[in-house]
Amino acid sequence: MPGIGSAVRRARVRGRLLGGAVGDAPGNPVEFLSPAGTQRAHGPLGVRGLAPDSEGGVGRITDDTRMTLFTVAGLIRAANSGSSAGRTGGVRSASLRWLDTQNHPSQ
Secondary structure (H helix, E strand, O other): OOOOOHHHHHHHHHHHHHHHHHHHHHHHHHOOOOHHHHHHHHOOOOOOOOOEOOOOOEOOOOHHHHHHHHHHHHHHHHHHOOOHHHHHHHHHHHHHHHHHHOOOOOO
16 A cells, blocks of 8 residues: 555554454354355345354354454564564464464353
């Protein structure tokens, strides 16, 4: 984004991440359902807003959004690292932290 100030750039990135999470949440209850399964569970038009997931939670993001956030955190750490090892290890380390969260389901 040439010519855009850093504050504007950060706001746009935050907005894109938030938009991704907001878009992800309605799909959570049907993430692994077929189109026919989605229609059976939510009617012929499918999900039309926030609906409870299999655990009764509403508005939860999926692992896809969490992985995106961990990756962004890794890229930020890598960009701020003073060493080449830190730059290459930032995203790897973030991915391993994300993987650890997959063993500990949210409440």
